[in-house]
Amino acid sequence: MQLNLSLLKLNKTAALLTLFSCLLYGVFAYQLERTEYLKLVLLYTILFGLFYWLIKKYKNNLKLLTAIGFIFRTVFILAIPNLSQDFYRFIWDGSMILEGLNPYLYTVQSFIDDGNLPVANGQELYNGMGELNAGHFTNYPPINQLCFVLANLFPGAGILSSVIGLRLIIIAADFGTLFFGKRLLQNLNLPSHNIFWYLLNPFIIIELTGNLHFEGVMIFFLVWSLYLLQKGKWQWSAVVLALSVSTKLVPLIFLPLFFKWFVKRNVIAKAAKPSMSDVEIASSRVPHNDNNWIPYVSGITKLIGFYAIVGVITILLFAPFFSTQFISNYAETVGLWFQNFEFNASLYYIARAIGYTFRGYNEIAIIGKVTPLIVILFVLLITFFRKNNTSKQLITAMLLVLSFYYFTSTTVHPWYVATLLILSIFTNYKFPLVWSFTIILSYLAYMQIGNANKSENLLVIALEYLVVYGVFFYEVFKKKTKPA
Template sequence: MFLKLYKTPLLLVLASLLFYAVFAYHLLRTDYVKLLILYAGLFFLFYKLVLLLKGNIKLLSWFAFGFRVVFILAIPNLSQDFYRFIWDGRMLLEGYNPYLFTVASFIGNNEFPVAQAQELYEGMGVLNAGHFSNYPPLNQLCFVIAGVFSGSSILGSAMVMRLLIIAADFGTLHFGKKLLEKLNLPVYLIFWYVLNPFIIIELTGNLHFEGVMIFFLIWSLYLLHIGKWQFAAVVLGLSVSVKLIPLIILPLYWQWFTSKNNDDDEMLKQVQHDEKEIATSLTPRNDAINGMTKLISFYAIVFITIIALFLPFYSSEFITNYTDTVALWFNNFEFNASLYYIARAIGYTFRGYNEIAVIGSAIPIIVIAFVLLLTFFRTNRNTVQLITAMVLALSFYFFTTTTVHPWYIATLLILSVFTTYKFPLVWSFVIILSYLAYVNVDKADKSENLWIIALEYAIVYGVFIWEVFFKKKEALKKTSLFNG
């Protein structure tokens, strides 16, 4: 009876398992046609599975777990970053501060401070080896755990990190479901993230720790929504201590705390009724002074958490090395950008060189200005409005920055689950085109293929513009016609 009832979904699952196995163990990064076919096939299968089984959350959860298990014994084939993760973890276990030494500084002097040092150096590449570590302390803890359980095997270390990322994904599933329920949104929406091939491949497969950062971010939003804002601040600090990206959205919390007519007040009353154990922590936010006090306290807890985690690594050299390394993402690196490439082309017409030095320095200022506009001039009073503002803020950042690696948009994708926007879901499909930017890598021309990048962003911007500027107008027009 089960096989008869779920015949089509099971066929889709078996096909997905086969595709994931080929992706994990029989794919080279330069097999562009194979890469596109596998990814497009997986995305189609994922889309059909969610639509067919959106009423069976338990089954979708099991499938999400099963697809991740396929990658357990795989070495990442689309990213080299994990070699640096392993190096940093083993360095810490040897007593070295990874923020004070580059990999190249050891290898160049024929020093091999960790097991498999030469293999790790060759795996991560010269560019990565030449810079100081930029991974925050809680991320470093994950690397250390991998070193503790597998200090002399690259595959073993990769397996440990993969298990940590999988655990984080299921933490995101747990709190994402709970938040959707509190917001009276369909629970199956969380699977646009958890079951998405983009997330499974980039996080579980390629070992990017955005998944751990996202787990803490979603947990924090859930805690904030039910009124436990102090605990939410601590967890948000943990999120920043995995990846720095949540720092961009911090100003957006202002209205949520200070608004006199917070739309979540009714929700808070319901939580007080349903969950008596937290009733004492849910105080009205109708008083502006009280709200401002909470806001300042919230920010203080976030930054105290972050500082406390960075403190063991503190030194004057650490401050210099870390800030210089983070600045590289604005002033040195270029990959899969959109508006920046247009600005760069315009700059070349009258300056002719080193546009990233000028434009890259201006990008943080422009992004901060845009986030402040969203903070003070857009309504962000309830949780959905707050998360929607986060989606818009991060979108603006990714649209203007100099570097957009595929795994960066995972944060955008998870936040969009709680909004009406679907352009991040579309982007999670077309982002695979960014890997084709290396199509010239074996030729004399080492630059990116800008036609491919233009195709990617034409699709993303098209959906974005329609959803942000036209979709709402069409809905209002239909409503007025219906009422008329």
């Protein structure tokens, strides 16, 4: 803390900006109700402006920005999340494992119906998570479950002690992302301060540190894996990627994109020199000679090895929970996201409105089956018809694929955008940064004015996506993309 304070003393403006931001974060953490819409948007807008100002003014002082990032997160240490109820389920799952029970085999509601609560504070946790969450099986992968267990081991018997434990894990992950993200930026010849568009972003601080979403842990492993891959340590990269998948399943969508990294990149490098840089590989073409098949076979062998390591490690991590009932329950829960839940969607809402003109009801049951097929087709197109030979090209492909998935998804919770944001700092795209600001509008979707049935306000959703799509299409179709 002495280091943090001494850094701030060097610049009074930075100290004032930090202090003002801390006061606003304090109000956000301890004096804000989710239904206070005007207060919510006003606080978030001011914090976003201060965040942008801090990075623009002090982008060359990385130690100062790191210290500020730590200070902002400490404001939330004792706060109970006010924009999400998911943490109650996190604590429940961790408590179940500590009691020797498999959290994938039981719903919370089943214990409530039996009148037999196996965990401490069970009734309070049930009341907090709500009937919808309690009525479904857990869908959190094993590394996520490990985090829940560790959080419940934090000293203290109440819910707040577990909240503090969850928060410390997420904060540690954020600074792990800083460590590897900064080094990956340097290796890609990109500005090191780009990492602070993620680390200091109010969206990240509020959604991850504040609301306790574990995208931050998944992102830490993902960035670490990309760093190892860029350094040529593909076996260890696969191990760490498996940890990312076992925290959140999202990175599974990236697996096909590694095809050209291993195969095409290997052919180019073997034909010239193994130590070729990304810049040299990007400007090279596959040479034509009679022995071209040799490096192709070598690249495919590495690719298969990469996939095998990811698959085996992931299966081993799930193994302690494995049973036929687990497979059934997990598949059922994951399927809900495609055919049951609707929130903050964009293209899906348009398709739903069109479908209503023909059928009039239950459009999600039909569209939810078609959407995954469209996403798979898009992933394959990006895999085989786009250059993904360099780290920057590969990460850009990941960004485009995940963006397409969210654009077509039936459910886009605010914290999903965190993965797009971290990927974008290694590319020339800025629309995820814009989205991290407009995403606050999704919390206004259930405004009370004229909305007695609690249906989403589609005008608010439309405003959010008009801005995001406007920036996205500008960046995709403009003739020359400037560096981020």
